Amino acid sequence: MSDLPKHVHFHEEGPREGFQIERGGFSLADRAALVDALSETGLEEIQVTSFVSPKAVPQMADAEALFAAIRRKPGVRYDAVWLNERGYDRARACPGVDIGGRIALYASDAFALRNNNCTAAVMRERVNAWLDRYEADGVPIERALVMAAFGCNFEGEIPPERAVGELVWAYRVCRDRGLALPRLYLADTMGWANPQAIRRAVGLLRDALPEAEIGLHLHDTRGLGAANVLAALEMGISHFDSAVAGLGGCPFAGHGDSRGAGNICTEDMVFLCHEMGIGTGIDLEALVEAARLAERIIGRPLAGRLMHAGTLAAYRGRRAAA
Template sequence: MPDLPKHVHFHEEGPREGFQIERGTFPLADRAALVDALSETGLDEIQVASFVSPKAVPQMADSEALFDTIKRKPGVRYDAVWLNERGYERARAATGVHITGRIALYASDAFALRNNNCTAAEMRARVDGWLDRYAADGVPMERALVMAAFGCNFEGSVDPARAVGELVWAWKTCRARGMASPRLYLADTMGWANPQSIRRAVGLLREALPEAEVGLHLHDTRGLGPANVMAALEMGVSHFDSSVAGLGGCPFAGHGDSRGAGNICTEDMVFLCHEMGIGTGIDLEALVEAARLAERIIGRPLPGRLMHAGTLTAYRQRRAAA
């Protein structure tokens, strides 16, 4: 088992992940204010919006206007999600979107059909077209992600070897083309992972590709998000997708009356890292204030813990002054 990482990088997805699942829409100015607040926390990568069908996800219909409205801070990358050629073109035409090459794959046919209207094999077949396009446009390859890597609400348990196999295929495909090796993300899209399955999947991926960099996209659907992060840290993983205040969830990942729960909570996981002496480069107090802003915008209690309990900074300052 590797030592704990010395530094952990958080890719903030709350502005996109959070608002896309809400049943209503929110003022553009409020969403821009949240992005601007996050920009002042030390986060260096913020996912602002998605360029997807306004009919399927009306909450993201004004993504271009949102990118026009935010105040960009030097050193911060503002990125977005797209699922098809039209979305990619919209992202490239929008103001200041950081475009990087990415591959999205599936370990579940049922979820692939629900989310992308294709099977997992059909999604893999589309990758060559995307890689051709990225190469033609001079877009650097950065990440490959496999969704439903630990289980699927529509298909059941997922063999970790299947998820790992998708990422190994993506990595080797990029290498065969002479492209940069992507960082490989296992995504627990619907909250099926537990610490044991995290260790198993990360271990299998490391055995298959010892030189690859591994990241995780975790949801806290059933309360195991922090435990899964801890297991990943103990495996030396240092890249995580997360959402301020625990916002979010995939609108196509729910089952019955439920909806997919949000990502692991950024400020709670930053707090975890800081308490263990792991650097993040993030101002935790500023991040907590951004989480409280998110809660005011949404208008209901959000699942983040630290935003309600407070950090230990003030307590320690009082103790030191006593």
């Protein structure tokens, strides 16, 4: 009936995606404390910050200082985002950044034009240039990800064949270059996915590339995050991007405001996994505490649910204790 994975891996993006969307003004010490708290939860991968233009994203201007401030825990991977060569050079020069090449593709021309000022096809040409650079620098490829894979606010419905086609293209390009490409991600950038769409896209990608490992980058924009994760788990998907406390968006945003597009909440989805008997290697209580720290730092209620209700651990002993 289903093909649940035994272990699920979460790529924590809260420190980057969360604070990028906020207006700024959060102290370096607070942001480092959040990364440090996450480091103690058993998470294996934490996306710390972006090396992007300080003019465009002033709240990420101190990326180097943030990396200098965190306590790196052995066994944890600390990655970062860059969008151009300047950012890549900064990330490579910054001590403590675990560098991995990311292939970013678009399933929507309208979104590609808006976000990157190019078509999806031109984006593929740029990927080839990035791969030249990564090869030359000996940087391993970490993932390929296709944005707006399930639908696009600027283009409307996206046929799953289009998103899958971009990832198949990336897979073949890497194969032809002899580069390992560990994982292919479908990204629901604007919160269009539903369980059936997840199954269709994952099924198509599996049919096209049975040997490839698939991950999902999901947002909980319209309240279907947990249902989409369940559908994916039942297809054996074991890699998810997520954000502690549901950082990256908030239910307080104006209607249609992009701040509404929160990532799936790491601790709520870890709870889902654990309740279904799926391991994550994560200490859920410690993760809930990290989520509460994130909420204290941001200074307003965040979207995560478990952090407000508490886990079931304290209640489970009641019968025995009674």
